[in-house]
Amino acid sequence: MNSATNSALPWFILLAPLASAAIITLFTRRWKNLSGSISVAAVGVTFVCSCLIFGKIDISAAPLNWLDVAGIFKAPIGLTIDPLSKMMLLIVSGVGSLIHIYSLGYMRDDDGKARYFAALSLFMFAMFGIVLANNFVMLFIFWELVGFTSYVLIGHWFTRDAAAEAAKKAFLTNRIGDFGFMLGILMIWTATGSIIFDDILPKMSILTSNAAFLTVAALLIFCGAAGKSAQFPLHVWLPDAMEGPTPVSALIHAATMVAAGVYMLARVAFIIQASPAALNVIAWIGAITALMAALIATQQDDIKRILAYSTLSQLGYMFTAIGLTSNEAALFHLFTHAFFKALLFLGAGSVIIMLHHEQNIWKMGGLTKRLPITFFTFAVGACALIGLPPFSGFFSKDAILALAFEHNMSIFAMALFTAVLTAFYVTRLVVVAFFGKPRGESARTAEEAPRVMTAPLIMLAILSFIAGFGFFAQNFLLVPHEKETVLLVPMLALVALALGALTAFYLYRNREFDPIDVDLLRQKFYVDEFYGWLIRATQERLARVAAFIDHWIINGGFVGGVSASARGLGSLLRYVQIGNLQAYAFLFGLGIVAIIYYAVLR
Numbered sequence: 001m002n003s004a005t006n007s008a009l010p011w012f013i014l015l016a017p018l019a020s021a022a023i024i025t026l027f028t029r030r031w032k033n034l035s036g037s038i039s040v041a042a043v044g045v046t047f048v049c050s051c052l053i054f055g056k057i058d059i060s061a062a063p064l065n066w067l068d069v070a071g072i073f074k075a076p077i078g079l080t081i082d083p084l085s086k087m088m089l090l091i092v093s094g095v096g097s098l099i100h101i102y103s104l105g106y107m108r109d110d111d112g113k114a115r116y117f118a119a120l121s122l123f124m125f126a127m128f129g130i131v132l133a134n135n136f137v138m139l140f141i142f143w144e145l146v147g148f149t150s151y152v153l154i155g156h157w158f159t160r161d162a163a164a165e166a167a168k169k170a171f172l173t174n175r176i177g178d179f180g181f182m183l184g185i186l187m188i189w190t191a192t193g194s195i196i197f198d199d200i201l202p203k204m205s206i207l208t209s210n211a212a213f214l215t216v217a218a219l220l221i222f223c224g225a226a227g228k229s230a231q232f233p234l235h236v237w238l239p240d241a242m243e244g245p246t247p248v249s250a251l252i253h254a255a256t257m258v259a260a261g262v263y264m265l266a267r268v269a270f271i272i273q274a275s276p277a278a279l280n281v282i283a284w285i286g287a288i289t290a291l292m293a294a295l296i297a298t299q300q301d302d303i304k305r306i307l308a309y310s311t312l313s314q315l316g317y318m319f320t321a322i323g324l325t326s327n328e329a330a331l332f333h334l335f336t337h338a339f340f341k342a343l344l345f346l347g348a349g350s351v352i353i354m355l356h357h358e359q360n361i362w363k364m365g366g367l368t369k370r371l372p373i374t375f376f377t378f379a380v381g382a383c384a385l386i387g388l389p390p391f392s393g394f395f396s397k398d399a400i401l402a403l404a405f406e407h408n409m410s411i412f413a414m415a416l417f418t419a420v421l422t423a424f425y426v427t428r429l430v431v432v433a434f435f436g437k438p439r440g441e442s443a444r445t446a447e448e449a450p451r452v453m454t455a456p457l458i459m460l461a462i463l464s465f466i467a468g469f470g471f472f473a474q475n476f477l478l479v480p481h482e483k484e485t486v487l488l489v490p491m492l493a494l495v496a497l498a499l500g501a502l503t504a505f506y507l508y509r510n511r512e513f514d515p516i517d518v519d520l521l522r523q524k525f526y527v528d529e530f531y532g533w534l535i536r537a538t539q540e541r542l543a544r545v546a547a548f549i550d551h552w553i554i555n556g557g558f559v560g561g562v563s564a565s566a567r568g569l570g571s572l573l574r575y576v577q578i579g580n581l582q583a584y585a586f587l588f589g590l591g592i593v594a595i596i597y598y599a600v601l602r
Contacts, residue, residue, distance in 0.1 A: 008081045009049045013089060014128050016042045016049075020121035026116055035114035036107070039121045040100045046128065047093040054086050075195060078134035080267075087331070088131045088263055091338045095254050096124055098456040102346050103166065103247040105452035106353060116156055116245065123149040127256045131263065136185045136195040139264070143181070143224065147174045150257050154244040166240035173237040176229020184220030187213070188271065191239055201270050208274050218271055218278035221264075229261030229315050232289040236528055238312060242304040246349030249304060253311040254342035262318045262334050273325055278291040283323025287404075287414045292525065294421035298428070299521040301514070302359045303348045306429050310385060311341060313418060321400045324407045329399040336392035336467045340384035343460035347378035350449040350457065351433065355442040361429060362513065366438035370446040375434050377457040382430050384464045386423040393494075395468035402489040416496055423500030431508045439512065440478025 020042035023037045098291035100120065108115050126149055129142030146170075155167030189195050191213065192203040207214045225231070230238035238258065242249055252258060265272055265282075272278055293312035300306045314337050321330035352359055354371060368375045384393035397419070438444040448454065507515055523529070 009053050010132060013046045013049045014132060015124035016045045017121040017128065017394060021118050021125065023199050024118040026122065032113040034096040036104050039117035040104065040229060043093065043097045043100045043124055047097045050089040050093040053081065060433045064176045075135055075137035079132040080134040084266060085131050091335060092127055092131060092256055095338050095342045096251065098459060099247050099251050099342065100452050102456045106247050106349055107245060107448050112156060116118045119149055119152045130260050134197055137482050140185060142180065142363065144178065146183060146257055146260060147171060150252060154241045155249040156244055163243040166243040169240050170237040173234055174227045177223045177234050180220045181224025186219050187217040187220065204270060204274060206238055215275045215277045218275040219281060221268060221271065222278065225261030225265050225400055228257045230312055231285050231315065231319055232292060235289060235312055236531065239305050242308050246345060246352060250345035253345060253534045258311060258315055259334055261340065262330055265322050265333055269327050279323045283320050283411060285409045286316045286319030286323055290320065290418045291414050294418045296521055296524050297425040298421060301349065301361055303361050303429065303433060304359055307344050307348060307423060313422060317397060317400050317415065320411060321403055326403050329403050332399055333396035336384065336396040339460055339467050340381040340393060340464040343381035343457060343464050344385065346457055347374050347381060350453055354446045354449055356456055358440065360441050361433040363440040364433040364443050365436045365441060366443055367378040367434045367446060372450050373448055373454045373457065377461040380461040380464050382426050386426050386501065387419065387493055388497060392464055392468035398490050398493050401493055404491050415589050416492060419493055419496040420500040424504045427501040427504035428508050431505060489497055506564045
């Protein structure tokens with residue numbers, strides 16, 4: 001393959017989904033099946049190109065200069081091809097391809113199928129733009145496009161109030177984080193005069209000379225990551241995003257939108273790691289999010305919401321690793337998490353579809369025989385999530401636990417307790433949903449999903465098993481330095497796993513209802529209620545103040561006085577225009593007399 005073809009491959013990856021979205025939207029909306037095929041073909045092209053790029057060393061793509069303001073502000077369309085972007089391209093395109101194929105079965109009878117695949121292709125275009133961007137402006141544009149397309153996908157079934165509200169919630173929550181992100185970008189540009197990553201790096205001495213400025217800029221950039229990756233306190237949108245189609249949930253939770261925050265922080269690590277204060281905040285936010293989400297997951301009954309909170313928890317692990325200065329450990333867990341979380345969500349989707357859209361685990365049961373392939377693959381994903389050796393999650397999560405053990409014992413204790421809770425709620429989910437007797441008519445009559453849905457499950461199950469070995473681990477895992485860490489941390493992790501899993505098995509085996517009822521956890525620590533109260537309290541008060549100013553000061557003051565004067569003058573002039581010829585002649589003569597008088601006496 002010649003150099004010209006090599007340099008074109010990244011552009012194929014970026015533009016193929018965009019072309020798919022345009023063709024579907026403009027030409028094939030009426031032909032649902034054709035729209036799905038076009039979208040699948042486009043993402044297949046991106047996967048093939050990503051595989052070709054992954055094994056090449058000397059590959060680059062020439063930038064396009066599209067914005068240059070008098071040489072002061074330059075923002076090219078430039079593509080970064082390095083080991084980090086190559087790895088992310090492979091994950092996004094690979095997992096995305098399997099989810100697209102799965103969607104052909106899941107959305108086969110949906111009236112908005114063409115609209116769904118158009119939005120899915122546009123979402124992939126935006127995500128590839130984030131991965132390939134070589135500057136902050138290009139990154140931010142695609143960052144916002146991911147937010148818009150996720151709004152469209154989460155609200156796909158917009159006639160349902162819950163879906164429409166969830167889409168708005170996701171969009172608005174992300175705007176809060178993105179506003180901070182934008183301010184951070186402006187601070188970096190103000191200090192260095194550049195928004196291109198490779199140009200900022202040599203000028204880091206300017207930023208490090210002012211520690212407070214650097215810390216604020218780094219934390220503002222982190223705000224963007226916290227919004228996209230749903231870290232506390234901007235986590236509230238992600239569980240509600242489950243109102244979208246399950247393949248969308250898998251795509252958002254596994255390898256794309258929520259992974260964008262982790263990827264972005266790794267891309268600008270030279271800025272983040274220059275501020276110890278910012279790193280400390282990131283590490284603690286990650287640990288708090290991981291523990292909080294795991295606690296909430298133990299009391300959820302919706303199969304997708306349980307998985308949603310597990311995503312929050314695992315993302316917390318990744319942010320903890322970034323805060324502890326190990327992008328490698330964070331990316332390794334992102335890599336394995338992409339496979340087993342996509343597997344779990346697609347497995348949950350098979351259960352939901354085959355049970356006629358039932359999502360309450362207490363109305364399931366006895367599915368091991370009714371859905372054998374789904375159960376087996378789901379169990380593989382569950383084993384990877386709880387960190388059971390030799391599944392992939394064991395290696396990547398233990399890398400983060402070992403990191404915390406060596407750097408911060410308080411965070412390590414929180415992370416280890418989170419591992420206990422993870423094993424608990426995942427075992428609870430599997431035992432209640434798949435074992436015991438069927439608790440509903442749909443569970444008694446369920447049949448295995450079609451091959452177009454089970455084939456991606458099998459492929460993801462294989463990847464969830466092997467992703468922690470050999471080639472993958474060598475590329476993304478940092479081996480701890482301390483010998484005691486190598487032995488002690490895995491042993492403690494296995495003890496935590498056994499404690500959580502055995503406790504859940506004992507409590508939930510053959511149960512017809514939940515023996516534990518902690519309202520604080522079931523209501524998600526009342527964070528949503530607090531935000532609702534805060535918005536009502538501030539918005540209503542501001543609205544009253546604005547109404548007072550508008551009515552009494554603006555309308556009743558200057559603007560009102562001017563308008564009243566205009567009305568009075570108009571009323572006065574109205575009497576002059578009476579339509580009487582004699583009156584007009586009199587006024588004309590009076591005017592001539594006034595002019596003569598003025599001319600004589602001046």
